[in-house]
Amino acid sequence: MLEITGLGKVYEGRGGVEALRKIDFRVADGDLVCVVGPSGCGKTTLLKCLAGLLTPTTGEVRVAGRRVTGPPPGMAVVFQEYGRSLFPWMTVRKNVELPLREKKVPAPRRRELVEEALSAVGLAGAAAAHPWQLSGGMQQRVAIARAIAYEPQVLLMDEPFAAVDAQTRAELEDLLLTLWQRLGVTTLLVTHDIDEAVYLGRRVIVLSSAPTVVQEDLPIDLPAARDQITTRSAPRFAELRAHVYAQIKQAKTGVPGGEAPAR
Numbered sequence: 001m002l003e004i005t006g007l008g009k010v011y012e013g014r015g016g017v018e019a020l021r022k023i024d025f026r027v028a029d030g031d032l033v034c035v036v037g038p039s040g041c042g043k044t045t046l047l048k049c050l051a052g053l054l055t056p057t058t059g060e061v062r063v064a065g066r067r068v069t070g071p072p073p074g075m076a077v078v079f080q081e082y083g084r085s086l087f088p089w090m091t092v093r094k095n096v097e098l099p100l101r102e103k104k105v106p107a108p109r110r111r112e113l114v115e116e117a118l119s120a121v122g123l124a125g126a127a128a129a130h131p132w133q134l135s136g137g138m139q140q141r142v143a144i145a146r147a148i149a150y151e152p153q154v155l156l157m158d159e160p161f162a163a164v165d166a167q168t169r170a171e172l173e174d175l176l177l178t179l180w181q182r183l184g185v186t187t188l189l190v191t192h193d194i195d196e197a198v199y200l201g202r203r204v205i206v207l208s209s210a211p212t213v214v215q216e217d218l219p220i221d222l223p224a225a226r227d228q229i230t231t232r233s234a235p236r237f238a239e240l241r242a243h244v245y246a247q248i249k250q251a252k253t254g255v256p257g258g259e260a261p262a263r
């Protein structure tokens with residue numbers, strides 16, 4: 001369980017920038033929640049506070065009941081900029097293995113986990129390559145493999161598919177869904193893409209513009225099994241997407257958008 005209570009963040013400096021006012025929500029074990037909101041509303045700031053990379057100004061984050069004061073054990077983070085998150089001088093295998101060494105996982109088990117994770121993301125054949133020899137989509141698969149090899153209880157992702165082409169993006173979205181269903185890992189994904197949020201999320205959290213609060217916490221009542229063609233062409237998908245669009249428009253302009261998406 002991930003619990004965010006009264007979370008606020010003000011960046012110090014000239015006058016101070018209030019990135020988050022008061023954020024409250026919970027993510028149950030095994031849930032998949034997407035966070036959307038207007039540009040600059042504090043999505044990355046929120047994720048960094050959850051990951052223990054930034055200290056909140058007010059409020060707190062708890063993972064499995066324990067207050068986050070630094071990077072919590074059992075949490076993995078995947079960022080958009082895979083190019084910068086992989087070490088170019090290490091092979092794919094070594095990149096995926098690194099956090100397991102830090103976690104002091106014994107060598108035989110490390111090998112197993114790395115192999116399993118690389119084949120789960122379809123990169124078993126690329127273990128000996130270096131990241132710079134791979135395409136952007138393949139590099140992002142390595143970053144995902146590194147996260148799942150770690151066997152996290154909580155997986156945080158910040159715009160993880162924003163830097164790849166549309167076709168690769170759809171493949172990586174489906175890869176994430178497959179892994180999430182198989183591993184049951186509690187997942188929170190920040191995206192600026194409303195369609196992606198509705199397609200992936202079991203809930204979508206819409207943040208307001210500054211001063212940032214949770215504007216809406218929307219259950220996504222689409223069938224559990226998602227498919228790029230069937231799900232995205234379902235009338236209910238269109239309704240939910242339109243609703244989230246209206247919410248974000250409202251967040252930007254302050255003018256109320258669509259009604260709650262009744263069934």
Ligand SMILES: Nc1ncnc2c1ncn2[C@@H]1O[C@H](COP(=O)(O)OP(=O)(O)OP(=O)(O)O)[C@@H](O)[C@H]1O
Nearest residue numbers: 011017018019038039040041042043044045046192
């Ligand atoms: N290190 C920092 N120092 C000062 N202000 C910051 C810092 N990082 C972010 N901010 C400010 O905090 C606010 C929220 O930024 P953040 O990057 O979290 O938003 P975001 O929703 O992820 O943005 P985007 O949708 O554009 O990626 C912005 O006003 C930004 O300028």
